[in-house]
Amino acid sequence: MYRAPRGTTDILPDEQVYWSFIRQKAYEISVLYGYRRVDTPAFEDAGLFVRSIGEDTDIVEKETYTFDDRSGDKLTLRPEGTASICRAYIEHGMHTLPQPVRLYYDAAIFRYERPQAGRYRQHHQYGVEALGEGDPALDAEVIDMAWQFYANLGLKGLSPILNSIGCSVCRPTYLNSLMEYYTKHRNAVCSDCRRRLERNPLRLLDCKKPSCVPLTEQAPRSTDHLCPDCSDHFSRLSSYLRLLNLPFVTNHRLVRGLDYYTKTVFEIAPEREESAQATVGAGGRYDDLIEQLGGRPTPGIGFATGIERLILNMKKQKIIVPQSAEPFVFVAHISQQAKDEAMKLASLLRRSGISVIPSLGDRSLKAQLKQANSMGANKAVIIGEDEAKSGTVVLRDMAKGEQNIVPRDVVVETLRKTYHRFVLVENRITCAIMKVG
Ligand code: HAM
Numbered sequence: 001m002y003r004a005p006r007g008t009t010d011i012l013p014d015e016q017v018y019w020s021f022i023r024q025k026a027y028e029i030s031v032l033y034g035y036r037r038v039d040t041p042a043f044e045d046a047g048l049f050v051r052s053i054g055e056d057t058d059i060v061e062k063e064t065y066t067f068d069d070r071s072g073d074k075l076t077l078r079p080e081g082t083a084s085i086c087r088a089y090i091e092h093g094m095h096t097l098p099q100p101v102r103l104y105y106d107a108a109i110f111r112y113e114r115p116q117a118g119r120y121r122q123h124h125q126y127g128v129e130a131l132g133e134g135d136p137a138l139d140a141e142v143i144d145m146a147w148q149f150y151a152n153l154g155l156k157g158l159s160p161i162l163n164s165i166g167c168s169v170c171r172p173t174y175l176n177s178l179m180e181y182y183t184k185h186r187n188a189v190c191s192d193c194r195r196r197l198e199r200n201p202l203r204l205l206d207c208k209k210p211s212c213v214p215l216t217e218q219a220p221r222s223t224d225h226l227c228p229d230c231s232d233h234f235s236r237l238s239s240y241l242r243l244l245n246l247p248f249v250t251n252h253r254l255v256r257g258l259d260y261y262t263k264t265v266f267e268i269a270p271e272r273e274e275s276a277q278a279t280v281g282a283g284g285r286y287d288d289l290i291e292q293l294g295g296r297p298t299p300g301i302g303f304a305t306g307i308e309r310l311i312l313n314m315k316k317q318k319i320i321v322p323q324s325a326e327p328f329v330f331v332a333h334i335s336q337q338a339k340d341e342a343m344k345l346a347s348l349l350r351r352s353g354i355s356v357i358p359s360l361g362d363r364s365l366k367a368q369l370k371q372a373n374s375m376g377a378n379k380a381v382i383i384g385e386d387e388a389k390s391g392t393v394v395l396r397d398m399a400k401g402e403q404n405i406v407p408r409d410v411v412v413e414t415l416r417k418t419y420h421r422f423v424l425v426e427n428r429i430t431c432a433i434m435k436v437g
Pocket of ligand 1 (some may be wrong): 082306307
């Protein structure tokens, strides 16, 4: 028996209401803040992620799905979205567009992690990136957007946590003092942290091991080592956030697991939840990344949120999502001749924008209506031998159990009076129909 690979899940039809609700809200907030959709390939040149996320990060060291394709190219399934967006920005010369370029995406992400609740090997992120502007007002916009997005989903009790980890000017001095501090306490930290100390000392600050947590309290703080530019950026961002009434807290231990960040980093998590997989969304500024990838110096900031984690939190908070109203008409038949007419009618109804499920096989009318009922049909159109001959149909209201005879050439109009077409957003026109009466 084959099963879905470990750490992946099938998103079954009953779950899809959450997905479409979240995607609808993501689309709405993106439009509201002026962001436009971009889709990039699910895999990229492996070097792109090594270069951007950093060689000494957990993601690159342990979590990427990397493979050689049949022509020997080394490729990686995207373990996050930012690097691909920056690559696309450079590749398509987006620096010629009015800056900042505001983009959003909704994509499957692949990380070889230890699966547990809220942590999967394939998850999905809705993310935004604003490229080409260094103003802290843009950082505030992105954090505000994340905050509004969660509010629009109905999520409560979230808290944005903020920090600044400086830039290439001030970070080296900070890293030195961090190394000095941790070298003194080398024997007290876990073996992972001892290993990280030489190569990526920032990571020691977010180690969750009981041996390491107390040491992080006394560790030097990045905000005490910021250069004037980073310090000014951080204080302006803080005052913009206060201006927008965003209830953020600063936490000097917040460093994030990707190396491309400069200045602002932030995470949004349910209050009082400490586990790493509680975080619903996170982001930050990456002012050197586009240049590191071969573009001109271009600042950027963004955030991403895991859709599965949103759903977990929405369920925990018992948020009711609107069930998608997808009424449909069941077309039943009695006899072979009637079945031909039923097929023609089903096709006509569908072409007229009315959702139809026709009965298949040759069961009794009772069995067909039982099926229509258990599927939740709103109406049934029944064609028997008499109706086939006389050009009529029986139109049955499934809830009330009432039925009447209608000429076949007016059934479409009759049904269209109770249902009307409804156009869904996002480039696709879906003929979902909504009941109005
Ligand atoms: P990240 O913190 O690695 O950041 O991931 C963003 C969000 O994706 C997390 O807050 C979490 O909700 C979700 N997530 C991450 N890993 C998993 C997993 N294994 N299973 C389920 N959900 C997960 C980034 O990826 C950055 N690219 C964010 C960003 C955008 N920074 C700037 N722009």
